[in-house]
Amino acid sequence: xxxxxxxxxxxxxxxxxxxxxxxxxxxxxxxxxxxxxxxxxxxxxxxxxxxxxxxxxxxxxxxxxxxxxxxxxxxxxxxxxxxxxxxxxxxxxxxxxxxxxxxxxxxxxxxxxxxxxxxxxxxxxxxxxxxxxxxx
Numbered sequence: 001x002x003x004x005x006x007x008x009x010x011x012x013x014x015x016x017x018x019x020x021x022x023x024x025x026x027x028x029x030x031x032x033x034x035x036x037x038x039x040x041x042x043x044x045x046x047x048x049x050x051x052x053x054x055x056x057x058x059x060x061x062x063x064x065x066x067x068x069x070x071x072x073x074x075x076x077x078x079x080x081x082x083x084x085x086x087x088x089x090x091x092x093x094x095x096x097x098x099x100x101x102x103x104x105x106x107x108x109x110x111x112x113x114x115x116x117x118x119x120x121x122x123x124x125x126x127x128x129x130x131x132x133x134x135x136x
Contacts, residue, residue, distance in 0.1 A: 002030065002084055003030075003032050003131030004031050004032060005019060005024075005027040005035075005130060006036075006131075007020055007023065007035070007134045007135075008037045008123055008127060008134070008136070009036060009037065009038050009042035009134060010039035010042055011042065013040055014046030014054060014079060016136055017079040017080075018038070018079040019129050019136070020063065020083040020136050022076075024036070024086050025086055028090035028091075032090075032131070032132075033091040034086075034090070034091065034093070035095065035130075036093065036094045037097065037122075037123040038100065038114070039100055039123075042096075042100070042101075043096050043101055043103055043104055043111070044095060044104060046080075046111045046113065051080050065122065068077075068081060068131070076121070082116075083113055088129070089126050093115050093116075094113050094114045095114070095115060095116055095117070095118040096108075096111055096114045097117070098117040101117060109125075110135075
């Protein structure tokens with residue numbers, strides 16, 4: 001029986017977002033519906049003017065070149081390319097917190113892959129009803 005996974009994202013670093021995309025790929029492979037809710041730093045990471053230049057790892061910066069080589073060797077694409085493909089393959093919806101978008105002066109047109117804006121109540125309710133709820 002397919003279920004529903006909710007991921008609330010308040011981190012905008014590529015290493016964390018890649019981990020999130022990998023978890024989404026697992027859920028899509030299990031035929032689950034996935035809702036991703038972006039909070040402050042998540043909204044920032046999904047900005048069109050930020051996404052391609054935001055490459056800095058949050059942890060172990062001294063290993064950045066090794067990680068990049070390892071990801072290429074493993075055949076992993078950037079997190080935003082993975083999410084784009086996953087949205088085409090399964091039911092993956094991405095929602096941006098309206099207040100966070102206002103904080104970054106961003107509209108839906110300024111963000112990649114985002115389907116709509118929402119509020120905190122919607123995020124909490126979605127997490128409450130999900131089979132799997134994660135906070136990244």
